Amino acid sequence: MIGLGLDTAQKNAAVERYVSEHEVSNVVVFYPMRHRIAFHLDVPTEYVEYEDIIKYVFFYRLLQEIKPTTLLVFNEVMRTTDRSCLHYNCLRNYLSRTEHSLVLQAFPALESPDDFMILVDLDTRSRWRRSQLCDVSEKLRVDERVVLPVIDQICVPTDARLLGQYAKQKRSLIDSIGTKDPHTIPRRLHLLGGKSKAAYVAESGGRWVGRNQRFKLPCLSTYDDATEPSDVFEFCHGFRKWSDFLTTTRPTRMRALVSELRVDQWYIDRANKWLRMQQDAIAAIRDRVGS
């Protein structure tokens, strides 16, 4: 079964229910460091961090120790869009030892609706391994409770000096990009509006999330540290980090600071587009959910 959008309590309840309804002798939980979780179960439970999944010391031991009565819980294990990555391959190997598994994930996709097939592969033991979501003809076992946040835009005034600085830096970045990653361009430009946003944040208070702690504001945390719903001081570039932030903090409505720099508008449009992509994925999944 795939549990989408479950909070910690719901995840706990889902695992407890599964253990009580099936003959489960032990549980192995796979989780990434950012989404550490603890279940309160009566059966022995082992927690395996995502990075350890591929390590020999875990891989061969787990292959031996996972029994037909072992429940495998995959908590937020979708970390890359590469469906054939070594981590997923190892998880599929673990799955060959038991019929009991639970896949728990906050959002169905990282970059495109087809990312959901990574979870389907885990739930169906790769029956649809080479297929896309639109090709899946059988009913999927999905408990879908995703709540997508709404982002309200707050405009922050920008002076002409900053606009001039922005234009100059943009040209400089593009001209000197060389063999560097082109994504450096929006990443670096987005930081420029920080000062005017910091002034707004210092006045208005509240909890905010930003790229780093360069302004040393007590109300501002980074994407890696944020644990409670926060408004967006500046966007992160990678969708995995963005998804991790939303998964951990579970906001329903959030504000985002947007200066008059074009890169800020580009980032908020991109975030809204990502949310629409999640809606599309959820709609496609709902069409395929069986009873």
Add this chain to the structure above:
Amino acid sequence: MPSQRYGTESVLEAARRRIAWVFDHFAHVIVSVSGGKDSTALAHLAILEAKRRGTRVGLFFLDEEVVYQSTVEQVEYLMKLEPEHTIPMWLQIEFRLTNATSTTEGQLVCWEAGKHKLWMRPKKSWSIQHAPWDRTTETVRDRRKGFGFYDAIENFERCHPGTAFLVGLRAAGESPNRWRAVSKNPVQLDGERIYWGTSKGSGVALYPIYDWNFHDVWKYIAEQGVRYSRIYDMQFRKGYPIHEMRVSSLIHEHAFKSICDLPEFEPKTYARLIKRVKGIALAQEHGRKAQLFRATKLPQNLSSWMEYRDHLLRTHPDRERVGIFIRRFAKQLNNEYVARQQVRQLVLNDYENNINIDNKEDPREALIRYYDKVL
């Protein structure tokens, strides 16, 4: 674009029907085997058909010397499976093989005369150890490269006129190029047009399992209880992706990564290989590193892939072969995206152009232009 449609017949039934058709139309049938899963499944199907008819099928293996021991054992297993219904054709002759692991020894002469003490293993007493064709009419594709792998196959096929060569080539689930290779020269026979084969002079190459996918092959092997190379088990346990699970030669451009895990999979094979071929230790240590064989990261003191490529062309130790690269690169686009791939060819000594170069505009440039426009 070709598309797959499901019919009423399973791929296994279709393959059996095709193989029966081949035996009906050809007096001599030879299966090319490599020790891999596809040729194992095909050879097994052909052997069963030969047994059913009380006839024999040839099993042809061109021994590249530098292969897994498991491959050797697998081919031997197939050749001894039904000895009364098979004709073993294990070819162990001298030919040249690209060595992707060294630029100073760009080619390995397999089974080189006078170096028998260095060979990976002794020749089989029952193998074909001298070219079975007329050496005066022997053909070589490229004299500069010398008598190579494909020359050996072509000459062997030519000395068996009127024979059907069965090849375990699969097109389902593979690239459109593979599909094109299967269907571009259909065979005309008795008014029938066979799309799963190609004419080759007086003989034909036929692909009875062309519509099988990866899973069909494994399903057949499991259901029939056929033995398969144990290297697949090791690669599977190690989490190899499907496209990297291969058992071919250990030193060519597509397979050098297998050397990284060779000490773990087959330590004895590795110990022999390191004495036999130059560059093996380097490939074992650096095969997966971004800066060297994979060429995904620039070395520290170079600022662009074009600079790196030009540096390699200037300093390549084999001045004769570097001309092949210069002529080829002159026909390609001059941008960072293409230059990185050219570097990869140079580092892997791919003078035969086996690693395709995607000759197109740099996608990074398109992304930079996009950011310039929208930001």
